[in-house]
Amino acid sequence: MRKKLVAGNWKMHGSLAENAALLAALKPALSGIEAVVCVPFPYLAQAQAELAGSSIAWGAQNVSEQAKGAFTGEVSASMLLDFGCTYVIVGHSERRSLYGESDALVASKYVAAQAAGLTPILCVGESLAERESGVTEAVVARQLDAVINAAGVASLAKAVVAYEPVWAIGTGKTASPEQAQAVHAFIRGKIAALDAGVADQLVIQYGGSVKAANAAELMVQPDIDGGLIGGASLVADEFIAICRAAA
Numbered sequence: 001m002r003k004k005l006v007a008g009n010w011k012m013h014g015s016l017a018e019n020a021a022l023l024a025a026l027k028p029a030l031s032g033i034e035a036v037v038c039v040p041f042p043y044l045a046q047a048q049a050e051l052a053g054s055s056i057a058w059g060a061q062n063v064s065e066q067a068k069g070a071f072t073g074e075v076s077a078s079m080l081l082d083f084g085c086t087y088v089i090v091g092h093s094e095r096r097s098l099y100g101e102s103d104a105l106v107a108s109k110y111v112a113a114q115a116a117g118l119t120p121i122l123c124v125g126e127s128l129a130e131r132e133s134g135v136t137e138a139v140v141a142r143q144l145d146a147v148i149n150a151a152g153v154a155s156l157a158k159a160v161v162a163y164e165p166v167w168a169i170g171t172g173k174t175a176s177p178e179q180a181q182a183v184h185a186f187i188r189g190k191i192a193a194l195d196a197g198v199a200d201q202l203v204i205q206y207g208g209s210v211k212a213a214n215a216a217e218l219m220v221q222p223d224i225d226g227g228l229i230g231g232a233s234l235v236a237d238e239f240i241a242i243c244r245a246a247a
């Protein structure tokens with residue numbers, strides 16, 4: 001049985017006071033339930049202080065592909081480890097579209113994260129135009145191939161994949177459980193063709209306007225192994241209900 005894993009992507013939200021209230025609500029409610037929060041860099045120390053010893057792991061939303069050096073404004077994987085991170089999101093569609101991150105750069109970040117011992121949460125997904133022109137599988141395959149070519153299929157044993165259709169992120173439009181399941185099955189099948197054991201164990205999260213009200217119908221799909229949650233991860237009751245729906 002694969003585990004299910006829900007991760008929150010706080011994006012560029014929060015403050016010390018807001019985070020303290022949110023984490024204080026999550027900690028007891030999610031006791032015994034494995035979950036993750038991916039927080040802005042400045043709040044990693046707060047997440048570490050608040051969450052150490054709890055069932056909630058923490059991570060970042062981006063990482064440099066470089067190990068160290070003259071890269072102003074960048075944050076390395078080893079720095080994330082210094083703050084107790086377990087996970088880091090790579091290739092979020094906002095990074096790909098707003099900051100021009102290519103498949104190759106995302107693959108380099110994935111490699112850097114794993115080299116340091118972090119578990120990358122690799123985001124893949126198609127835009128609305130791509131879905132409407134029937135190239136969803138080709139886009140997702142291309143995004144996965146960049147990582148498989150750089151790090152090998154076996155590397156996915158130490159990664160999480162998040163399928164996030166771009167048209168469903170922050171828009172309130174969730175993929176239907178059937179639409180999401182179809183792409184999740186495609187991802188697992190593509191990887192199974194290379195390594196059945198890795199595919200069977202791979203956690204594939206769904207992300208895109210998941211909320212308490214629609215979490216259960218998504219989480220019961222056979223190839224949906226949890227969620228990557230944006231907006232709803234900032235609302236304690238919503239995030240708690242989503243984590244419980246997946247548990």
Ligand code: PEP
Pocket residue numbers: 009011164168169170171172207208209210228229230231232
């Ligand atoms: C995300 O940012 O990864 C995401 C899925 O956002 P939302 O849940 O707000 O659509």
